[in-house]
Amino acid sequence: MFDRLSAYAPQALAVLRIVAALLFIAHGTQKLFGFPAADWSPEAFSMPWFAGVIEIITSVMIAAGFFTRPAAFLASGTMAVAYWTMHAPASVYPTNNGGDAAILFCFVFLYLVFAGPGAWSVNKK
Template structure:
């Protein structure tokens, strides 16, 4: 079980690292800060450029927490929050990523939720530092609630922008 949790943590963290550096640095075929800011603003997240930095750094810190298994529920909450925002923004395109849908943020957020409930396992800094009690149903629910609560702020601000702007076009 510990090996499985370690693999899950490392694989999810690697994907999140790529996801964040696409935004922040334009790596892995990403649009970088300016290109992503344009997309964010089309989705109703203004001002785009600072919000790209916030989203990218949040994903990066979440990835670091998950990879190392340090303060895992907090890192999972960061990922759940940013992926909730991304899933809502891309949901008008349907579920599947091939159509620009919310498949990828849904999967990343779901995996972070699973880790928040399971905990990082014995092969983690949480365990090494005696923080092994940061797992279980209470921590999972807390991480999920914190992530969704944090997502509600940019989503509410986006809703205001979209109401002022009119109908949303995501593609």
Template sequence: MDQMFSKFQPVALSLFRFITGLLLFQFGVAKLLKFPSGTMFEKVELFSLIGAAGTLELILGGLLMIGLFSRIVAFILAGEMAFAYFIGHFPKGFYPLLNNGSLAIALCFACLYLATSGPGPISVDAAMGKR
């Protein structure tokens, strides 16, 4: 069973990287482009702390989706998510379930994993030979 699943690990890593980037990218789109309308980010200004986070999520999330400069991009995004948790969620309470910080923590550690594991075989980095 282990051998059967392990042969899919490289492709699963690429898919994990893409989905993690997509999740971050959608927050950047919501914060900066106000899409979809009616989200909690309707009043975010570009030159604010949340606007800066949206810029990072939009640009670096896009780079993570295609797998370009994946390790450094993932490392920066892990730091951004840790910062988001401790600035935006932790002051509302200790428990992530109650302070709505669960996604920030999960994305932080997902990006930290991607920074250490690399982009996987289906990426621009792999195509350029930057493994």
């Protein structure tokens, strides 16, 4: 029964790519534009500010399926750095240090590096 679902794997991958990118862009817009509402905004040209720029640019590219693999590689690395520099020092446990989203984004984007964009991408061959 579930074997028939494999035919929809490219579409499911595309849905994962698009949803993850749309969630990811909110982190960048929150840092750079204060939307959705944020308690703080980073100083211009600081590490969190550059992270926000990377989050916005890579999420747009990933959502569109435009150079998905390199954009996902950069986004994945950004989330790894964010986790180890901002979250991990606060606690060993990701649920306590607020880093569970960073870990999840890191590995979803890392998966996209290897799996590609799936269906519905600008660079579809």
